[in-house]
Amino acid sequence: MTLLLLVRRSLRQHLLSTIITACSIALAGGLLMSVWVVKAQSQATFTQVNTGFDAVLGARGSKLQLVLNAIFHLEASPGNVAVSDYEFIQRHPAVKLAIPIAVGDNLRGYRIVGTVPELFSAVDYAPGKKFTLASGRVFTPGAKEAVLGEFAAHRLGLRVGDTFHPFHGLIYDEKNQHAETYAVTGILAASNTPADKVIWIPLHGLQTMSGHDARASTDVSAVLIQLRSPAAGFMLDMMYNKQGNRLTFAYPIGAIMAELFSKIGWFDQVLALIAYLVGLVSAGGVLVAIYNSMAARRRDIAILRALGAKRRTLFGAIVLEAAAIGALGMAAAFVAYAAILTGVAIVIRAQTGVLLETWKFHPVMLWAPLGMIALCALGGLLPAWKAYRTDVADNLAPVS
Amino acid sequence: MPLLALSSLQKSFRTPEGGRRKIVDVDDFSLDAGQQLALRGESGSGKTTFLHLIAGILAADSGSIRIDGREVATLSESQRDRLRAEAIGYIFQTFNLLQGYTCLENVSLGMAFGAGIDRARAAHLLERVGLSHRLHHYPRQLSTGQQQRVAVARALANVPKLVLADEPTGNLDHRNARESLALIRDTCRENGAALLLVSHDPEVLGAFEDQRDFAALNRAAGEVAT
Known part of the structure; x- marks a missing residue:
């Protein structure tokens, strides 16, 4: 109780430096946790998101490009499949199951993907989860109709019954507007998958859009595949990738x-290193803040000693104060974390359609606060040692 | 058996020139339980060092200090802290109140390192010194006389057997000094504590039936710089 009183009062007496130091810890802690969670969640999410398919068949080229294009709707298509x-x-x-897709158009930056209605009826985009319509119905093959992902519909401000003109290419250029008019017949419920940021139209519609190469009017950009068994995947891999040379499986x-994540692992490590360094600097800030106030504290320490406080009590009070600053900082770090994660999640959602779960528990939420508090307590050792060595008689002036 | 008994007590400090200067050299001194004694001494005569030795704030070079039968000189620093927390109250000339703590907390801390905090007793003591309406005020919000009264309450918080008062009225005007001195003496009496007060003020010393000249007591007094 006495220790807590000493710590509480000391924190209040040095309120400004307490707040500034705690804020720097909050930023460091928030950054540290954000880096970890974004790293872990994006890795887990992007390696697990397959929107219900086992493989992608596409033109000869990079497998990664093929997956990014067909599953995540990023990247350009490596070519066509006859x-x-x-x-x-x-x-x-x-x-x-094999679902063909065709890409090559957009609506104000959101991809238009041609496909078949089975995508919405026969595919579980996640175990036990099928695409559902928040409103309207699925397009009719052959009709100039579209179903919009939830995110795309929201950002484009389109509703069932609205119409739009597609634009040629994957990058929006207002000069490349197609003549065709499409009507929105349905809006998908959010699936938190890349499908949310796509405008889905009938395959034939995209293949035969005005201005597209008529010779490729039956080609598809890729085929999304569900396999009967994992062994089938290795067999097809052998057939297309090792024995064949026209297509990529x-x-x-x-x-x-x-x-992909292992290739950019160095970037994670750099981010983590920066976060560690920021954390270390913040803990150093605790040391500096308390150490610099030691001159002003010496008299109080001497008085407390004169009242019977043991050296180790005051040593403990300073270490506890440092830890308390760390704890306050780490409590605020969750606010910084929420702000950073929300920003990052918005960007990732906008770019990929995937939604990160900001508050999903990750061990870093436990070890980062504990580690930071321990580091701050460690930073309190030097000023605590100074307090321990404070000479009582010298600091109880005047002497008569 | 006296409450406080000193014999052959010596304390010296290192000088900047590298030598040692003896500050306290007291052959024999005692104080009975409940006794109130004033020591007369000029500034720089070693009075504060003498009180610090008794309180265990400083360790003696040699000699014996017995408080209530316990030998202080042979106690470890930690044990001296404990003894101070449990048996000694200290009133400083400059009050030495903790500025970041309220009156109630200042008094509470006077007992915190001994038997533990008893807020009711702390409040009672403040009421006794006439500050029941200032429990949650900070020292800077009090007059000098009021601060001294808080210091008196704090010195008595741990139910000490011995109260040491170092020029306790040195920073007060005549009226406050008189009142404060009466308060210290009365509260010590009420709490059964012996009082050893050092001062150079004839008016303060005149209030005591028992008084001694510290210069006569301390054989090192002549060597101490003023």
Whole structure:
């Protein structure tokens, strides 16, 4: 109780430096936790998001580019797949389901993807979860109709019954407007997958859009594949990637994305290192803040000693005060963390359609505060030692 | 058996020139339980060092200090802290109140390191010194006389057997000094504490039946710089 009183009063007596130091710890702690959670959650999310498919078949090229283009709707398409190749894989006994997609147009930066209605009826985009419509209905093949992902609809301000003109290319250029008019027939409920930021239209519509190469009017950009067994994936991998040289079979999707994260692992490490350093500097700030106030505290320390306080009591009070500053800072760090994560989640959602779970528990939320408090307590050791060594008689002036 | 008994007590400090200067050299001194004694001494005569030795704030070079039968000189620093917390009250010339703490907290801290905080007793003591309406005021919000009264209440908080008062009225005007001195003596009497007061003020010393000349007591007095 006495220790707590000493700590509480000391924090209040040095309120400004307490607040400034706690704020720097809050920023450091928030940054540290954010880096970890973004790293862990994006890795977990992007390696698990496959929107219900095991593999992607596309033009010869990079598997990663193929996955990014067909699953995450990022990147450009590496090329086209002939309709015969699509029909072949669709009929292959190892394949349970094959959904063709065609890309190449956008609406104010949001991708327009041609596909078949089975995507919405036959595919579980996550275990036990099918795409559902928040409003309207799925487009009719052959009609100039569109179903919008929830995020795209919200950002574009489109509702069921609205119409729009597609724009040519994956990057929005107002000069490249197509003549066709599409009507919105449905808005998907949020799935927190890349599908949320896509405008889905019938495959044939995209293939035959005015201005597109008529010779490729039956080609598709990629085929999304569900396999009957993992062994089938390795068999098709052998067939397309090792024995063939026209197409690329990207399988398994999670491993390909994991490879991407391992390639950019150095970036995570740099971020983590920066976060560690910021944390260290903040803990150093605690040391400096308390140490610099020691001259002003010496008299109080001497008085407390004269009242019978033991050296180790005052040593403990200073260490506890440093830890308390750390604890206050780390409590505020969760606010900084929420702010940083919210910003990052908005950007990731806008870019990929994937929503990070900001408040999902991650061990860093436990070890970062504990570590930071311990580090701050460590930073309090030097001023505590100074307090320990404070000479009572010398600081109880005047002497008569 | 006296409450406080000193014999052959010596304390010296290192000088900037590298030598040692003896500050306290008291052959024999005692104070009975409940006794109130004033020591007369000029500034720089070593009175504060003498009180610090008794309180265990400083360790003696040699000699014996017995308080209530316990030998202070052989106690470790931690044990001296404990003894001070449990048995000694100290009133300083400059009051030495903790500025970041309220009156109630200042008095509470007077007992915190001994038997533990008893807020009711702290409040009662402040009421006794006439500050029941200032419990939650900070020292800077009080007059000098009021601050001294808080210091008196704090010195008595741990129910000490011995109260040491170092020029307790040195910073007060005549009226406040008179009142404060009466308060110290009365409250010590009420609490059964012996009082050892040092002062150079004839008016303060005149209030005591028992008084001694510190210069005569301290053989090192002549060597101490003023």
